[in-house]
Amino acid sequence: MSLLGDRSSGPADDLAQLEAGLDALESQREQKTSRLRKAWAATWPPLVFLALLVGVWQLVYNAKVVDPVRLPSPSDTVNSLKDQFNAGDLQKASWNSVRRGALGFLASLAIATPLGLLVGRVKPVRRAVGPILSGLQSLPSVAWVPAAILWFGLSDTTIYFVVLMGAVPSIANGMVSGLDQVPPLFLRVGRVLGARGLASARHVLLPAALPGYVGGLRQGWAFSWRSLMAAELIARSPDLGLGVGQLLDLSRQNLDTAGVFAGIISILVIGIAVELCVFAPLERQVLRRRGLVAATV
Amino acid sequence: MQVVEAGPAVAVRGLTKRFGAAPNVLEDVSLAVAEGEFLCILGASGCGKSTLLGLVADLDQPTAGSVEVLGGKPSLMFQEPALFPWLTARENVELALRLKGVGKQDRRERARDLLELVRLKDAGTKRVHELSGGMRQRVAMARALAQDSHVLLMDEPFAALDAITRDVLHEELVRIRESQKLTVLFVTHNVREAVRLGDRVVLLSSRPGRVVKEYDVNIGQPRRIESPEVAALSVAITDDLRSEIRRHGGQS
Ligand SMILES: Nc1ncnc2c1ncn2[C@@H]1O[C@H](COP(=O)(O)OP(=O)(O)OP(=O)(O)O)[C@@H](O)[C@H]1O
Ligand SMILES: [Mg+2]
Numbered sequence: 173m174s175l176l177g178d179r180s181s182g183p184a185d186d187l188a189q190l191e192a193g194l195d196a197l198e199s200q201r202e203q204k205t206s207r208l209r210k211a212w213a214a215t216w217p218p219l220v221f222l223a224l225l226v227g228v229w230q231l232v233y234n235a236k237v238v239d240p241v242r243l244p245s246p247s248d249t250v251n252s253l254k255d256q257f258n259a260g261d262l263q264k265a266s267w268n269s270v271r272r273g274a275l276g277f278l279a280s281l282a283i284a285t286p287l288g289l290l291v292g293r294v295k296p297v298r299r300a301v302g303p304i305l306s307g308l309q310s311l312p313s314v315a316w317v318p319a320a321i322l323w324f325g326l327s328d329t330t331i332y333f334v335v336l337m338g339a340v341p342s343i344a345n346g347m348v349s350g351l352d353q354v355p356p357l358f359l360r361v362g363r364v365l366g367a368r369g370l371a372s373a374r375h376v377l378l379p380a381a382l383p384g385y386v387g388g389l390r391q392g393w394a395f396s397w398r399s400l401m402a403a404e405l406i407a408r409s410p411d412l413g414l415g416v417g418q419l420l421d422l423s424r425q426n427l428d429t430a431g432v433f434a435g436i437i438s439i440l441v442i443g444i445a446v447e448l449c450v451f452a453p454l455e456r457q458v459l460r461r462r463g464l465v466a467a468t469v
Numbered sequence: 470m471q472v473v474e475a476g477p478a479v480a481v482r483g484l485t486k487r488f489g490a491a492p493n494v495l496e497d498v499s500l501a502v503a504e505g506e507f508l509c510i511l512g513a514s515g516c517g518k519s520t521l522l523g524l525v526a527d528l529d530q531p532t533a534g535s536v537e538v539l540g541g542k543p544s545l546m547f548q549e550p551a552l553f554p555w556l557t558a559r560e561n562v563e564l565a566l567r568l569k570g571v572g573k574q575d576r577r578e579r580a581r582d583l584l585e586l587v588r589l590k591d592a593g594t595k596r597v598h599e600l601s602g603g604m605r606q607r608v609a610m611a612r613a614l615a616q617d618s619h620v621l622l623m624d625e626p627f628a629a630l631d632a633i634t635r636d637v638l639h640e641e642l643v644r645i646r647e648s649q650k651l652t653v654l655f656v657t658h659n660v661r662e663a664v665r666l667g668d669r670v671v672l673l674s675s676r677p678g679r680v681v682k683e684y685d686v687n688i689g690q691p692r693r694i695e696s697p698e699v700a701a702l703s704v705a706i707t708d709d710l711r712s713e714i715r716r717h718g719g720q721s
Contacts, residue, residue, distance in 0.1 A: 195589075
């Protein structure tokens with residue numbers, strides 16, 4: 173209060189009121205839409221599209237354009253999913269794959285984050301490692317499967333190795349681009365405020381780089397999941413626990429087309445579910461806090 | 470940094486700055502800002518005003534010359550508010566306190582007081598994107614004041630604001646400067662703004678930036694930007710500024 177000085181005088185009050193008026197006029201007014209309505213608005217268009225897709229599928233099936241052995245009907249596929257569920261295979265396989273994907277992703281995170289920091293902030297490292305890192309991002313990690321099998325045999329190590337090779341470059345590149353997007357002005361502000369070294373990294377650099385990093389995480393998950401499926405489809409052995417990819421390949425061997433379709437669907441659904449439940453909200457939260465997405469979307 | 474009695478709060482001596490092989494941006498600039506003085510530096514766009522403040526704030530190294538600031542690090546308000554968008558208004562102010570080593574309890578209280586000082590005590594929980602341009606600059610001012618240095622450097626802080634808001638913030642700045650007993654080095658390309666705010670105005674030339682002329686502003690506060698006294702001095706300074714700019718036209 174002592175900071176305010178004398179407030180009893182007329183002109184000062186006038187100024188305060190004037191300012192309050194300006195603030196009120198200029199601040200954007202928050203528009204409140206209910207959460208439910210927002211969720212509904214985001215849900216129904218893809219559902220309608222999905223229904224259309226299934227409809228077309230059913231029509232094609234009815235028209236018998238394709239040999240029914242090659243193209244199962246939607247209901248055959250659903251039944252196959254039910255059977256897998258009743259036998260307990262679906263749950264077991266999903267759990268195994270999700271666990272592998274999550275572990276592989278976390279390990280990638282632990283490796284890629286310091287790597288990204290190093291490449292982003294240390295010039296010589298960037299010159300040497302940067303091009304290779306972005307090049308690796310365009311190398312499909314399936315390409316590593318044969319090599320991994322030769323090195324590690326049909327083991328969990330093979331699977332995790334392939335996942336790492338898929339996810340580490342995306343996450344590290346996300347970190348690098350996040351760091352590149354930090355406005356130099358923020359670093360200067362930090363220095364004026366007395367932030368140096370670690371304090372500057374912690375309070376200015378890292379929070380400023382977060383949007384790019386989170387984008388990298390999201391992509392990193394997509395790459396983890398893809399690489400995992402590639403590895404599971406190729407590397408099969410009784411020693412390895414059953415994963416969704418292995419389940420899919422099993423159906424192929426049994427010429428069970430409905431089972432193959434069921435496998436594709438479960439891989440897709442798990443991938444989308446993780447994306448929707450973890451990464452999309454995380455990214456939205458980070459961006460919304462900074463006013464980078466409209467609050468109404 | 471030795472505290473010399475009655476010495477200037479900011480002493481700039483023979484400052485020269487150039488970037489790489491380009492010609493000098495600033496050349497032999499000498500200035501002294503007395504304690505408690507409000508000095509405005511006036512210059513055309515691109516004449517090196519921001520460069521000068523960067524040197525005074527010790528963000529960049531001069532090519533030649535020296536800068537001395539009484540009582541250590543000055544605080545600096547940039548041309549843009551440059552608030553951190555991942556923090557709320559209050560957290561932005563608190564960060565400045567935290568980096569100064571102020572404890573958690575004190576931080577809260579000080580940040581609240583500072584926001585009240587810039588009349589934003591109810592906007593503390595707002596995020597940067599929810600604030601208007603004028604409010605952002607006031608938060609930036611609170612953050613600068615949180616550094617608790619006696620010298621405040623300001624780099625055209627109101628240039629991007631509309632005239633009505635700018636006028637209000639001028640009044641606000643004069644009030645705060647008086648209550649906090651600040652020494653202010655204020656940079657602008659707006660002649661009237663310089664005369665409205667400054668105790669003294671220094672005119673800087675362009676390419677290279679040199680001190681051309683100084684003007685004492687002997688008009689009591691509160692001043693109004695529309696007043697005839699402010700207008701009269703502004704006309705005189707504008708004439709000098711124009712003839713300074715005309716010189717460049719003749720050269721090419
Ligand atoms: N880091 C830099 N490297 C090279 N040139 C620079 C750098 N910073 C500034 N300059 C040059 O120095 C000159 C002065 O720039 P400065 O930003 O200090 O001008 P200013 O007076 O603040 O301009 P404005 O009114 O537009 O803010 C410009 O010609 C600019 O191109
Ligand atoms: Mg400038």
